[in-house]
Amino acid sequence: MNEAMRFPLLWVGFGCALGGIAGSFANVCIYRVPRGKSIVLPRSRCPWCHGAIVWYQNIPVISYLVLGGKCAHCQHPISVRYAVVELLMAGLVGVVFARAGGGGSGVVLGVTLTFVLMVISVIDLDWKIIPDVLSLGLFWTALVVSPLNSFLGPSGYDRVLSSGLGAAAGFGSAWLMAEGGRRVFRREALGGGDVKLLAGVGALMGGRGVLTTWFLASIFGTLVFAALKSRRKMNWGAYLPFGPFLAAGAWAHWVWPAFFFRWWGF
Numbered sequence: 221m222n223e224a225m226r227f228p229l230l231w232v233g234f235g236c237a238l239g240g241i242a243g244s245f246a247n248v249c250i251y252r253v254p255r256g257k258s259i260v261l262p263r264s265r266c267p268w269c270h271g272a273i274v275w276y277q278n279i280p281v282i283s284y285l286v287l288g289g290k291c292a293h294c295q296h297p298i299s300v301r302y303a304v305v306e307l308l309m310a311g312l313v314g315v316v317f318a319r320a321g322g323g324g325s326g327v328v329l330g331v332t333l334t335f336v337l338m339v340i341s342v343i344d345l346d347w348k349i350i351p352d353v354l355s356l357g358l359f360w361t362a363l364v365v366s367p368l369n370s371f372l373g374p375s376g377y378d379r380v381l382s383s384g385l386g387a388a389a390g391f392g393s394a395w396l397m398a399e400g401g402r403r404v405f406r407r408e409a410l411g412g413g414d415v416k417l418l419a420g421v422g423a424l425m426g427g428r429g430v431l432t433t434w435f436l437a438s439i440f441g442t443l444v445f446a447a448l449k450s451r452r453k454m455n456w457g458a459y460l461p462f463g464p465f466l467a468a469g470a471w472a473h474w475v476w477p478a479f480f481f482r483w484w485g486f
């Protein structure tokens with residue numbers, strides 16, 4: 221039994237705190253990546269009065285609550301979405317820590333995956349695109365670190381092979397869906413960004429991860445589509461971004477792999 225498991229609450233609490241900080245950085249990326257701006261500089265400023273946001277005004281979730289959802293300088297209201305992303309990240313990374321239970325690469329890759337999937341989801345909702353730097357960034361990172369990725373198998377050789385096959389399965393299945401959608405429905409059912417994201421998911425989690433991601437994304441997507449349709453918030457022809465559903469499916473597979481392994485029976 222290692223130190224982390226002897227203090228599970230401390231371990232998960234640390235995960236939540238780290239998740240909140242990651243969520244704060246996710247907000248920066250969500251705003252700046254699609255606009256082609258640097259994610260490092262300049263420091264965060266209020267978009268209305270350009271007042272600098274100092275560190276104690278930038279504590280995830282807490283600062284939002286203390287400042288009452290307003291800029292400390294000009295009192296302009298700040299979207300609650302920033303706090304929601306931070307809170308979600310705190311919870312999701314807390315779950316990643318709880319599930320990983322002291323594993324080294326598992327936690328590092330899990331937090332990275334959660335971060336990338338969150339940024340992709342919100343950008344896809346906002347802009348209906350998935351930037352290459354995120355989807356291909358996930359793909360190349362997963363491929364390069366695959367020998368160290370214990371998720372993919374027992375030995376280095378198994379892992380590299382599983383990563384390559386998973387990437388091919390993700391890319392191939394998504395490309396077929398995209399091409400099929402274009403020919404049958406004569407419109408873009410699945411975007412190029414989704415294809416690259418699935419290649420990345422496959423490289424990180426192998427073929428079974430691709431299977432779970434498709435399966436859950438289809439269910440989540442259908443449920444949300446039906447709910448929006450029943451409230452007449454959407455026309456049948458309207459485009460619903462698929463990225464957030466793929467992200468949710470992929471994340472679930474990362475956190476509960478044994479559960480889905482039993483399903484797929486291999």
Ligand SMILES: [Zn+2]
Nearest residue numbers: 266269291294
């Ligand atoms: Zn301001």
